[in-house]
Amino acid sequence: GKGGKKGEEADPEVYSVYSPIATKYETFVAPDELFLLSPNGTGSFEIGIGYSGTYFAKVHGPQPATPLPGTATIEAGGEAFLEYIALPGTMYIRFNLWDEFTSSLDDDLSLILLGRTSAGFEVFDRSDNVGTSNEMVDYFIGGVPFATQWFIVVLNLGPNPTSSFTAFGFSVGVD
Numbered sequence: 473g474k475g476g477k478k479g480e481e482a483d484p485e486v487y488s489v490y491s492p493i494a495t496k497y498e499t500f501v502a503p504d505e506l507f508l509l510s511p512n513g514t515g516s517f518e519i520g521i522g523y524s525g526t527y528f529a530k531v532h533g534p535q536p537a538t539p540l541p542g543t544a545t546i547e548a549g550g551e552a553f554l555e556y557i558a559l560p561g562t563m564y565i566r567f568n569l570w571d572e573f574t575s576s577l578d579d580d581l582s583l584i585l586l587g588r589t590s591a592g593f594e595v596f597d598r599s600d601n602v603g604t605s606n607e608m609v610d611y612f613i614g615g616v617p618f619a620t621q622w623f624i625v626v627l628n629l630g631p632n633p634t635s636s637f638t639a640f641g642f643s644v645g646v647d
Contacts, residue, residue, distance in 0.1 A: 538641040540567075544581065544628035545635075552626040556641045560617050564644040566610040567624050574605045575636040583639070584625040585609040593623065600627075605637065615645075 508515050542552040558565050567585065571577050582600040586593045597609035613620060628635050 534642045534644050540624065540639040540641055541637070542626060542639070543634060543636045544626050546628050546630065546633045550628040554624040554626065554639060556622045556624060558613060558620045558622060558643055560619055561615050561645050562613050562643045563615045564610065564612050565622065566608060566642045568640045569605045569607045569626070569637060571605045573638040576632050579605050579632055579635040580629040581605040581607065581635060581637060582627040582629060583607040583609045584627065585611060586623040586625060587611065588621050
């Protein structure tokens with residue numbers, strides 16, 4: 473809330489913020505290389521910061537992109553539907569188109585992200601940057617424990633009657 477130092481009158485232009493999270497940076501020392509004789513098993517080493525416990529090295533962050541190729545033809549309604557299944561535990565999904573991955577740099581493609589709801593399919597995000605195919609749609613799923621079905625609709629807005637493209641799907645899991 474608004475406030476100043478304890479015991480002082482609050483300045484309406486000053487805000488104080490409290491966060492229960494504290495960050496302490498530590499320098500740690502680890503070996504440059506850990507040589508093991510088997511592709512399976514465990515290894516250990518001291519890291520020199522007083523941490524004791526188990527740590528599992530996993531992929532944290534975006535998974536490798538899933539290429540989603542397609543073609544959108546104006547005569548056929550100008551739409552291409554691409555299905556994407558988000559695996560259980562997925563926290564976040566993102567889909568991108570880039571001019572460099574279309575059949576012509578002057579293609580104007582747009583993206584719509586459709587997700588299944590109890591009422592059918594619903595629009596969760598839309599990207600329509602005029603005159604380009606540089607588009608992005610995304611959605612925070614929240615790590616549900618089951619797979620979810622998504623459709624990415626690619627709209628061909630011209631000027632070419634047919635556009636081939638590759639969209640890319642990214643996801644971030646709980647780990």
